[in-house]
Amino acid sequence: MTPASVLAGPHAEGADSARRAAVHPAIAPRLVVAGSEEARLHLAAERALGTYEPGTEGGEFLDELERSGLTGRGGAAFPAHIKWRGVVAGEGPRVVVANGEEGEPASGKDRWLLTHRPHLVLDGLLLAARTVRAGRAVVYLSHPETVAAVRGALDELAAAGDDRAREVEIHVVDPTYVAGEESALCRSVNGGPALPTAKPPRPHESGVDGRPTLVSNVETLAHAAWLARNGADAFRAQGTAASPGTALVTLSGACGAPGVYEVPLGRTIRQLFDEVGGGLAEESHGFLVGGWFGGVLRRERAQDTPCCYDALRTLGSGLGCGAITALGADDTPVRVAADLAAWYARESAGQCGVCVNGTKAIRDTFARIADGAGSADDRDKLVRWGDTLPGRGACAFLNGAATLARSAVAQYPEAFPAGA
Amino acid sequence: MKAAVDATKCNAYGTCADHCPSVFQLDEWGYGSVVGDGTVAEAEIGAAKVAAADCPEKAITLIDA
Numbered sequence: 363m364t365p366a367s368v369l370a371g372p373h374a375e376g377a378d379s380a381r382r383a384a385v386h387p388a389i390a391p392r393l394v395v396a397g398s399e400e401a402r403l404h405l406a407a408e409r410a411l412g413t414y415e416p417g418t419e420g421g422e423f424l425d426e427l428e429r430s431g432l433t434g435r436g437g438a439a440f441p442a443h444i445k446w447r448g449v450v451a452g453e454g455p456r457v458v459v460a461n462g463e464e465g466e467p468a469s470g471k472d473r474w475l476l477t478h479r480p481h482l483v484l485d486g487l488l489l490a491a492r493t494v495r496a497g498r499a500v501v502y503l504s505h506p507e508t509v510a511a512v513r514g515a516l517d518e519l520a521a522a523g524d525d526r527a528r529e530v531e532i533h534v535v536d537p538t539y540v541a542g543e544e545s546a547l548c549r550s551v552n553g554g555p556a557l558p559t560a561k562p563p564r565p566h567e568s569g570v571d572g573r574p575t576l577v578s579n580v581e582t583l584a585h586a587a588w589l590a591r592n593g594a595d596a597f598r599a600q601g602t603a604a605s606p607g608t609a610l611v612t613l614s615g616a617c618g619a620p621g622v623y624e625v626p627l628g629r630t631i632r633q634l635f636d637e638v639g640g641g642l643a644e645e646s647h648g649f650l651v652g653g654w655f656g657g658v659l660r661r662e663r664a665q666d667t668p669c670c671y672d673a674l675r676t677l678g679s680g681l682g683c684g685a686i687t688a689l690g691a692d693d694t695p696v697r698v699a700a701d702l703a704a705w706y707a708r709e710s711a712g713q714c715g716v717c718v719n720g721t722k723a724i725r726d727t728f729a730r731i732a733d734g735a736g737s738a739d740d741r742d743k744l745v746r747w748g749d750t751l752p753g754r755g756a757c758a759f760l761n762g763a764a765t766l767a768r769s770a771v772a773q774y775p776e777a778f779p780a781g782a
Numbered sequence: 783m784k785a786a787v788d789a790t791k792c793n794a795y796g797t798c799a800d801h802c803p804s805v806f807q808l809d810e811w812g813y814g815s816v817v818g819d820g821t822v823a824e825a826e827i828g829a830a831k832v833a834a835a836d837c838p839e840k841a842i843t844l845i846d847a
């Protein structure tokens with residue numbers, strides 16, 4: 363396997379990981395329910411499952427959201443109840459947006475969800491709109507197949523005489539990595555370019571139309587819809603105390619069965635690959651966790667770490683959107699880091715001088731080391747950038763490049779030039 | 783008072799760090815950022831205001847905390 367093939371990920375041309383999903387054998391599925399694995403669930407099938415049926419509502423639902431411990435599945439793993447209450451605290455009218463852009467190249471789970479269970483996502487979005495008393499509800503998409511699936515679902519609702527179809531707008535954006543960032547999303551919906559803005563203000567203060575805006579990942583909304591009907595105790599019956607529930611993960615790279623899986627949070631990385639991913643290739647020496655955002659992790663240090671938001675954060679990484687790539691024998695740490703760094707320099711939105719210069723410097727330094735021309739000074743620079751660049755850009759994109767620089771040196775010290 | 787630099791506006795003129803080095807620092811490419819969490823000490827408020835007013839890109843905001 364060449365490095366290019368591992369970094370190609372689920373979004374590579376011809377990749378079909380988002381076409382089907384499967385369920386971890388230990389759980390009863392919440393999202394990847396019977397019949398949805400490979401086919402879109404249409405309105406009648408969804409209604410038979412209870413989708414669009416009312417559950418807990420309003421303030422009672424916010425309490426349930428807090429008890430459930432649901433955290434955002436878009437990357438930051440922020441507690442959902444705090445974010446939703448933050449939007450409620452702002453003055454109306456408010457706006458809710460389902461973020462289905464999924465710019466993360468290693469992830470296919472949002473595309474699977476939107477193309478197989480679009481009604482559950484809409485149900486969650488409408489629940490969010492009622493809960494925060496929003497005047498606008500938007501689905502934010504970039505992949506054509508997701509646009510077709512959500513349009514189809516809204517048409518089905520309209521054909522069934524359900525007025526709620528008219529309450530939901532679809533906003534389509536060109537796919538880029540930063541387009542999924544929440545302030546870029548608001549700017550795009552407002553008619554501008556899909557580029558991040560400086561914070562404050564955050565979207566919950568001033569987002570779409572300058573109104574308090576709830577931006578939530580489509581998977582988070584699907585879990586919220588399930589929670590409203592099943593309750594927090596049932597929600598917490600899977601997962602760990604700190605990371606309750608199930609999650610959609612995208613496994614790729616040097617394993618037997620790459621794809622999208624619904625799994626209980628808390629299994630170790632190795633267990634996930636063994637139990638659903640068809641086993642790790644023996645020669646696999648490490649992982650990219652949290653898409654391309656969580657840096658590189660060495661196999662023997664990471665494989666027994668639970669896939670739980672806190673445990674991976676402790677390793678200096680993050681489960682993020684749940685995409686895990688197993689590196690193969692040919693994906694040497696320095697080569698992978700150099701390829702990823704080149705991608706970061708290319709995908710930088712080019713707005714912040716520190717991001718433009720920082721990602722270029724990280725790219726050039728990894729390239730020098732990969733070509734055998736690096737020095738101990740180069741290694742020390744990577745470590746320094748890893749420490750000083752997070753938080754410097756207008757969005758967290760630069761943090762990902764910094765994490766890559768820091769983690770590559772920390773996890774694979776022998777691959778870098780030693781000091782004099 | 784807290785200071786913040788809008789990274790999308792900053793164009794590495796560097797005058798902020800000259801006016802008020804206790805709050806603003808420059809990186810190796812010349813771009814400005816706040817020291818720590820951007821808290822401005824009581825005695826530095828005047829200097830921070832000069833830095834904000836003098837920033838050619840109007841990239842600096844000062845918020846009363």
Ligand SMILES: Cc1cc2nc3c(=O)[nH]c(=O)nc-3n(C[C@H](O)[C@H](O)[C@H](O)COP(=O)(O)O)c2cc1C
Pocket residue numbers: 433434435436437438439440445461462463464465466539540541542543544545577578579580582583757758759
């Ligand atoms: C560079 C960048 C790209 C992002 N792309 C996405 C994305 O494609 N989809 C997504 O749901 N969140 C993305 N996020 C996170 C969003 O900013 C936001 O936190 C998220 O949509 C909130 O939803 P959640 O709380 O349900 O996770 C991105 C963040 C950054 C910094």
Ligand code: SF4
Pocket residue numbers: 540557558559709710711712713714715717718754755756757758759760789790
């Ligand atoms: S940090 Fe980078 S990606 Fe984010 S807004 Fe600034 S230039 Fe764009």
Ligand code: SF4
Pocket residue numbers: 787791792793794795796797798799806812813814836837838839840841842
């Ligand atoms: S004075 Fe303004 S433009 Fe110049 S470095 Fe400071 S913040 Fe940036």
